[in-house]
Amino acid sequence: MSAVVIIPARYGSTRFAAKILACQTGRPLVQHVVDQASRCRLVREVYVATDDSRIVDALKPFGTRCVMTSTHHQSGTDRIAEVARHLADDIVVNVQGDEPEIEPEIIDALVERLQNNDEPMATAATPFPAGADPNDPNLVKVVISQKGRALYFSRSQIPFQREPSSTTAEMLLHLGIYAFRRSFLAEFVAWPQTLAERSEKLEQLRVLEHDRPIYVQRVRRASHGIDTAQQYADFVKRFAAAASGGGKNCAEDGAGR
Numbered sequence: 001m002s003a004v005v006i007i008p009a010r011y012g013s014t015r016f017a018a019k020i021l022a023c024q025t026g027r028p029l030v031q032h033v034v035d036q037a038s039r040c041r042l043v044r045e046v047y048v049a050t051d052d053s054r055i056v057d058a059l060k061p062f063g064t065r066c067v068m069t070s071t072h073h074q075s076g077t078d079r080i081a082e083v084a085r086h087l088a089d090d091i092v093v094n095v096q097g098d099e100p101e102i103e104p105e106i107i108d109a110l111v112e113r114l115q116n117n118d119e120p121m122a123t124a125a126t127p128f129p130a131g132a133d134p135n136d137p138n139l140v141k142v143v144i145s146q147k148g149r150a151l152y153f154s155r156s157q158i159p160f161q162r163e164p165s166s167t168t169a170e171m172l173l174h175l176g177i178y179a180f181r182r183s184f185l186a187e188f189v190a191w192p193q194t195l196a197e198r199s200e201k202l203e204q205l206r207v208l209e210h211d212r213p214i215y216v217q218r219v220r221r222a223s224h225g226i227d228t229a230q231q232y233a234d235f236v237k238r239f240a241a242a243a244s245g246g247g248k249n250c251a252e253d254g255a256g257r
Contacts, residue, residue, distance in 0.1 A: 001090035002044045003111045003179075005037040006083050008076030009097040011052040016229050020097050021058050024236045028058050029226060032100030032239075039104040042111040043093070049076075049083045075203060077178070081189040084182050091115070092185055094178045098226040100235060102177065109217050110179035119149070120184035121207060122215040125172040126222045132173070138227075140174040140202060142216060150214040153202050175222055178204070184212075 009030050013019045021028045027035070030048060037046045048064055050056060051071040059066055073079045077094060084092045091114050093107055110122045125142050132139060137155035145151055152158060159169045180188070194209040196202075207214055226232050 001115045002088075003042055003091035003093060003115075004084075004087060004089045005040070005043050005046045005093045005095050005107060006080040007033055007037070007046070007048045007095050007097045008079040009048050009050045009052075009055050010076075011050075011054055015227055016232065019226055019229075019232060020055060022226075022232050023058075024232075025239045027062070028055075029100055029232070030055065030097040031059060031062050031064060033095060033097055033102060034059075034062070034064050036100070036102050036104055037093075037095055037107060040107045040111070041104075042108045042115075044089060047083060048097070049079045051079075077185075077203060078189050081185050084180075084185055087182070090182055092180050092182050094180070096176050096225065099177075099223055100226065101223040101238075103219075103223060106175075106177065106217070106219050106223075107179075109219070110177065113215055113217060114179055114181060117215065119213050119215040120181050121188075121212070122179045122217060123150070123204065124175040124177055124217045124219050126175060126219050128171040128173045129222060134171055140176075142172050142174040144172065144216045148215055148218075150204070150208060150216050152208065153200070153204055155200055155202070172216075172218075173222055174216075175219070176225070 009020050011018055020030045034046050048059060048066045049069050050066060051069050056066045067083045069079050069082045080094050091111055093110060095102055106124055113122045128134060134157045140153055140155060141158045142153045143151045143158050153174055161168055191206055194206045196209055197205040224235060226235060
């Protein structure tokens with residue numbers, strides 16, 4: 001089974017304007033995601049799916065394959081599904097465009113799971129990080145079965161600990177990466193939104209409400225998604241500490257400001 005990564009990328013962002021093209025490292029933020037995904041062993045190609053020509057122009061100097069999509073999509077999943085319709089690959093991995101430190105091993109693990117098992121979809125979770133607030137609705141929690149399949153995702157604290165005890169259930173933080181069988185992806189985006197999905201604003205619940213399984217790959221730690229200018233500044237520091245710099249500059253001076 002062949003696999004591709006498709007990165008949905010939109011220009012707008014409420015908390016960090018035009019973050020997808022922030023380029024203090026000399027590379028647009030989304031290009032770092034492309035770079036990480038390109039290191040995967042089991043991925044044939046990496047695409048960026050966007051409806052904004054500014055993103056296409058910024059990525060041209062890096063040779064990144066961009067596909068222009070409709071401006072009417074409600075979610076990144078809808079956007080990658082449009083691109084996937086024109087591909088022959090069996091597995092499509094949706095990697096968020098603001099995850100510049102996504103580990104290639106996680107992507108490969110999800111691809112390998114679908115190659116060797118019968119679930120239509122797979123995602124990832126990690127033990128809840130120390131210091132993170134489990135009551136934060138922006139941190140999505142997941143409960144999984146003994147076979148590693150998702151029972152439920154929620155913005156609320158699950159499982160709820162009714163009484164303090166020494167046998168506290170492990171809380172898992174869901175990571176926003178999804179691997180789909182291409183045939184199932186087309187089926188999924190054709191379904192209307194479901195009740196729990198609309199309530200929680202979590203589209204993966206649509207799958208569970210249709211009684212379809214989602215395998216949850218447990219990983220050791222979460223990568224750092226970029227939602228704010230401060231988080232981006234922290235990433236720039238980590239990048240500078242880990243690399244000597246160099247490479248191509250941004251296509252447009254000041255892109256992402």
